[in-house]
Amino acid sequence: xxxxxxxxxxxxxxxxxxxxxxxxxxxxxxxxxxxxxxxxxxxxxxxxxxxxxxxxxxxxxxxxxxxxxxxxxxxxxxxxxxxxxxxxxxxxxxxxxxxxxxxxxxxxxxxxxxxxxxxxxxxxxxxxxxxxxxxxxxxxxxxxxxxxxxxxxxxxxxxxxxxxxxxxxx
Numbered sequence: 001x002x003x004x005x006x007x008x009x010x011x012x013x014x015x016x017x018x019x020x021x022x023x024x025x026x027x028x029x030x031x032x033x034x035x036x037x038x039x040x041x042x043x044x045x046x047x048x049x050x051x052x053x054x055x056x057x058x059x060x061x062x063x064x065x066x067x068x069x070x071x072x073x074x075x076x077x078x079x080x081x082x083x084x085x086x087x088x089x090x091x092x093x094x095x096x097x098x099x100x101x102x103x104x105x106x107x108x109x110x111x112x113x114x115x116x117x118x119x120x121x122x123x124x125x126x127x128x129x130x131x132x133x134x135x136x137x138x139x140x141x142x143x144x145x146x147x148x149x150x151x152x153x154x155x156x157x158x159x160x161x162x163x164x165x166x167x168x169x170x
Contacts (some may be wrong), residue, residue: 002026002126002134002148009137009146010153017156018149020163026151027126033158034119037067040165041112049108053168058098060169061111065103066094067158068115074154075122081138082129082147091141122154 005018022029041049041064049060058066077089103111134148145153 002151005146005149005152009135009144010149011143011145013143014145014149014153014156017160018152020156020159021152026155027123029155030119030123033155033162034116037064037158037162038112038116040162041108041115044108046108050104051169059104060165061103061106061108062098063161063165063169064108064111064115065101065106066098067161068111068118069097070094070157071115071122071154072118074150074157075118075125077138077140077145078122078129078147078150078154079125081136081140081145081150082133084133084136086138088142089138089140126151 004021004023007015010018041060044060049064052059073092080087080089129147134151135146137144137146139145140150
């Protein structure tokens with residue numbers, strides 16, 4: 001079972017995300033989260049998925065796409081760090097990703113499928129990481145972070161946005 005990272009394994013920026021991950025079997029948490037996100041977004045119409053809770057905020061489609069893009073990037077970081085790559089991995093600008101993708105023109109069903117594919121790729125990666133590799137530390141966006149901290153960020157980031165959707169959009 002993947003152990004929760006200690007506070008010295010990640011930047012304070014990630015504390016909130018990691019804190020949202022419940023105790024328990026990490027793989028089960030990711031599987032449950034995938035089911036919840038797919039269920040929620042699959043119930044929406046295309047029109048509902050275009051809604052924003054305030055002017056200038058992302059649409060529900062953009063929120064889902066952001067969760068997916070971030071997991072894709074974090075899984076890549078997880079792979080590199082777990083395999084011992086000490087190259088400083090660059091950050092990314094989430095707002096540029098949203099502005100240049102035009103997700104509101106993509107079918108919601110395609111965005112849901114993309115999320116599922118990325119989540120399944122993340123889940124497929126996990127068994128290839130050894131116990132010692134989980135504790136390896138690398139640098140992402142100029143901050144030191146362990147492989148297991150990145151795994152927890154993946155789950156916590158998705159939970160953070162799921163909470164926002166439930167509180168502000170629905």
